[in-house]
Amino acid sequence: MSHRFVPMDSVELDELFVIEQSCHSFPWSRNTLASCIGSGYQGEALIWGGRAVGYYITQIVVGEATLMNICILPELRGQGLGRHLLHRCLQRLSSEQADCCFLEVRAGNKPALGLYREIGFEPLAVRKGYYQGEAGREDAVIMKLTLDENPMCKKGA
Ligand SMILES: CC(C)(COP(=O)(O)OP(=O)(O)OC[C@H]1O[C@@H](n2cnc3c(N)ncnc32)[C@H](O)[C@@H]1OP(=O)(O)O)[C@@H](O)C(=O)NCCC(=O)NCCS
Numbered sequence: 001m002s003h004r005f006v007p008m009d010s011v012e013l014d015e016l017f018v019i020e021q022s023c024h025s026f027p028w029s030r031n032t033l034a035s036c037i038g039s040g041y042q043g044e045a046l047i048w049g050g051r052a053v054g055y056y057i058t059q060i061v062v063g064e065a066t067l068m069n070i071c072i073l074p075e076l077r078g079q080g081l082g083r084h085l086l087h088r089c090l091q092r093l094s095s096e097q098a099d100c101c102f103l104e105v106r107a108g109n110k111p112a113l114g115l116y117r118e119i120g121f122e123p124l125a126v127r128k129g130y131y132q133g134e135a136g137r138e139d140a141v142i143m144k145l146t147l148d149e150n151p152m153c154k155k156g157a
Contacts, residue, residue: 001049003081005088008043011052016045019052023071026132036068042092046072046085054081056089058101065098065147070112082115087152090119090145094153100146106131107139119152121145 008016013034020027028036036057037043043057054072058065067089072082093101103121105112121143129137147153 003046003048003084005044006047006052008037008045008055008057011045011055013037015052016055019054019071019073020069022074023054025134028069041068042096043069044088044092046081046088048076048081054085056085058089058093060093060096060098063097063099065093065101067101067103077111082111083118086115086119090147090150090153094147098147100144102142102144104130104140104142106133107141108133113141116143116145119145120150 013030016037017030017033020033036059041057041059043055045052045055047053053076054070056070057068059068060066070082070086070089072085090101101121102124103116104127105116107113107126122145123141124144125142127140127142130140131138
């Protein structure tokens with residue numbers, strides 16, 4: 001099925017918020033999502049089968065990017081869309097002159113950890129009990145990818 005990437009602000013906030021709520025056990029509020037769209041942030045939605053099915057949001061501060069959010073609708077996972085979205089995200093960061101990308105992920109989030117490791121992110125540190133979890137507190141794993149060393153970020157990759 002054909003796909004394309006579009007700026008976040010070209011998709012209705014209501015549509016993005018439905019995705020946010022279906023993707024995360026502790027989703028952002030509507031206001032937080034709205035505040036991470038537009039000035040100061042880079043983000044794109046993935047359009048697949050004629051509708052938005054996921055998105056990424058990043059922020060770059062002095063050459064250091066942070067991946068704030070990435071998600072794919074639950075019913076469409078496991079077929080390479082998340083990898084595709086992250087690949088696109090890293091290429092955009094590279095083209096915007098970011099040197100590296102950081103992220104924080106729940107220690108129990110196996111799909112996301114698997115995706116990040118596969119792409120080349122490396123764990124840097126663990127923040128004990130950083131997140132609220134389903135059963136008490138949950139650790140955060142901080143990960144980093146150096147963009148110019150990653151083959152996925154080279155032009156034409
Ligand atoms: C993380 C997420 C974006 C992955 O999307 P996806 O479309 O299912 O991922 P893909 O199909 O592209 O999988 C790519 C790789 O990720 C890893 N992966 C994906 N699902 C996995 C799972 N259930 N268990 C372990 N690894 C998994 C694998 O390495 C996989 O490669 P493979 O298929 O060759 O084994 C998706 O699970 C999601 O939206 N999760 C909820 C939101 C979230 O947790 N975001 C990250 C924190 S902000």
